[in-house]
Amino acid sequence: MPRLTNDVHVSTWPDLQSKLYKGSWQTNLKRFRSPFAFRGLSDARSIPETTLSRLGGEHYRREQSLLRNFRKYAHRSTTQPDSVWNWIALAQHHGLPTRLLDWSFSPYVALHFATVDQTEWRHDAIIWCVDCVKMKKYLPDKLRKLLDEEESDVLTAEMLDRAASTLTAFDRLSPKPFLAFFEPPSLDDRIVNQAALFSVTSRAHMSLSAWLHEHKELFHRILIPAKLKGEIRDKLDQANINERILFPGLDGLSQWLTRYYSPGLIKKRKKRTYTGPICAP
Secondary structure, eight states: OOOOTTOEEOOSHHHHHHHHTTTOEETTTTEEOOOEEEEEESSTTOOOOOHHHHTOTTGGGGHHHHHHHHHHHSOTTSSSSOOHHHHHHHHHHTTOOOSEEEEESOHHHHHHHHHSOGGGTTSOEEEEEEEHHHHGGGSOHHHHHHHHHHTOSSEEHHHHHHHOSSHHHHHTTOSSOOEEEEEOOOOSHHHHHTTEEEEEESSTTOOHHHHHHTTGGGEEEEEEOGGGHHHHHHHHHHTTOSHHHHSTTHHHHHHHHHHHTOHHHHHHHHTSSOOSOOOOO
């Protein structure tokens, strides 16, 4: 996707904080409540697309087979209740190609994914910010009614199940393609700690980025220069936004320690005036 007129450019950490939380004050609530869903990408040239659409070709026709066999071979106690939305959320969570895409309510979680890979530090990063409140007007009437009844801005798996108990029924909610956001069930601590949110397209083969491109008023993008990534990464680590927290367990702990004490990070720190030992986390 080419650069857009509403792209936001930042050059400093304070500038980034201001842009991430811009528009979060809600006059009716008298609280700071951001309406945006955030997704961070380590390369600004990348675009948000579902794993199913990235397979290319006619792989989208295998959606039902993928999900059916996932449900067949997954342990029967893995998800409760037996809802297609619980199953597809679980499948996405464990890497199966689906029409879902991961987002977060937290801009800092998005920053983590935009800066965690040091091999990508030579590239500018980007944060996609999609307005979930404005998006509601593009939802089918049935989904908008549910949101109004629940006084909510995003759907849940349970609400989706009430509106459409199958993916085919979901596709038929509107003749026009649409995009919806829903909060997944708390499958594990990773879902909870990442303030996870899923987008779901109304067609298995639908291009999420193309749909957004046709509705530019719903989103903006924050462009982060490569030279700022190191500072962002260090400050996120100090704020306890890291793999140990976002991926609870020994795997996340090992990933965090490996990155934190990596030669690349030590070399970067030695460029500073401080020449003493690196403080333990």
